[in-house]
Amino acid sequence: MENIIKDIAILILAGGKGKRMESELPKVLAPLKGETMIMHIVKELQKVTTQKPIAIVGHKAELVREHLGELCSYVIQEEQLGTGHAVSCAKEKTKDAKHILVLSGDQPFIKSETIINLINKHINSEAKITLTTTTVSDFEDFRKGFNFFGRIKRENGKITGIKEYKDADEEERDIKEVNAGCYIFEADWLWKNLENIKAENVQKEYYLTDLLHIASTENEKIESIDIEPYEALGANTKSELETLESLNLE
Numbered sequence: 001m002e003n004i005i006k007d008i009a010i011l012i013l014a015g016g017k018g019k020r021m022e023s024e025l026p027k028v029l030a031p032l033k034g035e036t037m038i039m040h041i042v043k044e045l046q047k048v049t050t051q052k053p054i055a056i057v058g059h060k061a062e063l064v065r066e067h068l069g070e071l072c073s074y075v076i077q078e079e080q081l082g083t084g085h086a087v088s089c090a091k092e093k094t095k096d097a098k099h100i101l102v103l104s105g106d107q108p109f110i111k112s113e114t115i116i117n118l119i120n121k122h123i124n125s126e127a128k129i130t131l132t133t134t135t136v137s138d139f140e141d142f143r144k145g146f147n148f149f150g151r152i153k154r155e156n157g158k159i160t161g162i163k164e165y166k167d168a169d170e171e172e173r174d175i176k177e178v179n180a181g182c183y184i185f186e187a188d189w190l191w192k193n194l195e196n197i198k199a200e201n202v203q204k205e206y207y208l209t210d211l212l213h214i215a216s217t218e219n220e221k222i223e224s225i226d227i228e229p230y231e232a233l234g235a236n237t238k239s240e241l242e243t244l245e246s247l248n249l250e
Contacts, residue, residue: 009054012055018030021237026063037106045103058080101184103115107182109249132179154177161210
């Protein structure tokens, strides 16, 4: 596995303010089950590779750096203009990589086995993009958190794009397969097409997920792996953090 990983740059998106968390801390430093959310992810990565991930930091970046220290290298996202913009900030630092793995710093339950499965699927399928998805029965109980996740759009089984919740219509919001937030891209394709995404959405942000629509339009291969719902969970509010804390994952 390490031989494959050496061609992959690993990015952790860690620049968000977490306004709805009502905390002075950056969102990724919220405590959960004895660790910060981002430390859970870093420790799972350590089971896969000795390579340092690159944390893309922004809001109160110095606190994230202080917390993670030498476990990561760092790229600054000066303005928080969306996930696509965040990844673009790491272009220079990842210029030798053949593939770019992108993880969310507020998705603490992602497992090392899932990361390995995602990488293997991507390499073996020769896809331009491979991502994690999860399918829920409904948006009740602990699954309420998934209501605001992007919906996976498919035609004849093939992924054609992701519609973010705030931009989705009622029919799209009924889709039960949601974006589970981890991606791996062929690097050359990523850097070429990242320049083509636009902030034409409710948030006025550059969405990394817009790349799926571009790939689909170009008839490029998009692959996915299905993961357990709990692995896809994140927390944007204190209430959601309490829900994660209450889950028995043993």
